[in-house]
Amino acid sequence: MTTTPAPAPTEPTSAHETAAHKIWDAVVVGGGVAGLAAALMLGRARRRVLVLDAGAPRNRFTTHMHGVLGRDGTSPARLLADGRDEVASYGGAVRPAEVVDATADERSVTVTTSDGDTHRARHLVVATGLRDELPAVEGLARFWGRGVAHCPYCDGYEARDQRLVVLGTGPASIGQAQLIRQWSDRLTYVVHDAPAPTGEELAALEARGIGVERGRAVRADTTLGPDGERLAALVLDDGRPLDVDAVFTAPAPRPGDDLLLRLGAERASAGAGPGGPLPGQVPVDMLGRTTVPRVWAAGNVVAAYANVPVAIAAGTMAGAGVNHALVEEEVAAAVAARAATVAG
Ligand SMILES: Cc1cc2nc3c(=O)[nH]c(=O)nc-3n(C[C@H](O)[C@H](O)[C@H](O)COP(=O)(O)OP(=O)(O)OC[C@H]3O[C@@H](n4cnc5c(N)ncnc54)[C@H](O)[C@@H]3O)c2cc1C
CATH class of the missing domain: 3.50.50.60 (FAD/NAD(P)-binding domain)
Structure with missing residues (x-):
């Protein structure tokens, strides 16, 4: 034509x-x-x-x-x-x-x-x-789109095999953790704002090797990499830092x-x-x-x-x-x- x-x-x-x-x-x-x-x-x-x-x-x-x-x-x-x-x-x-x-x-x-x-x-x-609307964790928002993400189809492949955290925000967060497991087996689920997992949910997380932290995240710590500042750890409410390369969460x-x-x-x-x-x-x-x-x-x-x-x-x-x-x-x-x- x-x-x-x-x-x-x-x-x-x-x-x-x-x-x-x-x-x-x-x-x-x-x-x-x-x-x-x-x-x-x-x-x-x-x-x-x-x-x-x-x-x-x-x-x-x-x-x-x-x-x-x-x-x-x-x-x-x-x-x-x-x-x-x-x-x-x-x-x-x-x-x-x-x-x-x-x-x-x-x-x-x-x-x-x-x-x-x-x-x-x-x-x-x-x-x-x-x-x-991101979960209220000090320092987290600054890494939105460069280390903090919501969509594994957008950013999962680039984070494959890395140390990942799923930060809970609601009832669907357990499902998000099981989904993200597709991209890495170095995964921790931080319950944060989500409901406490049931026994069945905990068993399913454990069955796929997903670590569980029942507390909340309070701060995102950073480090200086070759491309500038990057996300290094999520600090939990008991003070422990959880080393992490990328965080997935479901903002409102x-x-x-x-x-x-x-x-x-x-x-x-x-x-x-x-x-x-x-x-x-x-x-x-x-x-x-x-x-x-x-x-x-x-x-x-x-x-x-x-x-x-x-x-x-x-x-x-x-x-x-x-x-x-x-x-x-x-x-x-x-x-x-x-x-x-x-x-x-
Ligand atoms: C961090 C991040 C990474 C993402 N990565 C991917 C990816 O890799 N692949 C993918 O497929 N999707 C990705 N997405 C999803 C993608 O952003 C959305 O699918 C897409 O932007 C939706 O397009 P939209 O046109 O509906 O809205 P938008 O892209 O948000 O566009 C809306 C536009 O309307 C304008 N606007 C709003 N209110 C008014 C007003 N009152 N008057 C005039 N203008 C107004 C805004 O300024 C904006 O320009 C990502 C999302 C985020 C947050």
């Missing part, structure tokens, strides 16, 4: 916005991988799309990402820079801005930035990610869903079960449609489990979903206009 050259990036001017195109086809809030993937689909569908991004993607703490087919080992910043260029190459606009408010009426959604600018769109995609995910809640969406209750919406997160359908008309969401803001490829997939679906919804509106408008002409 022959391809025509992509149009030059068209950063719409305010005149452009206020004259022929008073309203964007879609505004995407959040220019991480989910938001940019949505914008790429919309740009390629010849839609006028604006991405507003505060510039703090969740994985900004790390220099390399893994488990991303075709880009394994790439820096997250590089991937986003490439994504912004791709969106721009189809005429999409990507601007640095923090959106602080959003309102919707029957025909459009309007967002307001912290600078007081407003942007009106036919549809809104919220792709604002989440914030990881805090979804950045304020805009969705302001627009009338609600988080699913803790009772939501398997196959249903995820507890504590705003439910979306497989295209990313929320219960609020014209409002879509994709990526970590509605799916804490989504890694980079999964967030890209969700943004891709949302972008296509918005375009389909726009086409449906245009069909209805054309049919109504034609009927009016015939009647007139």
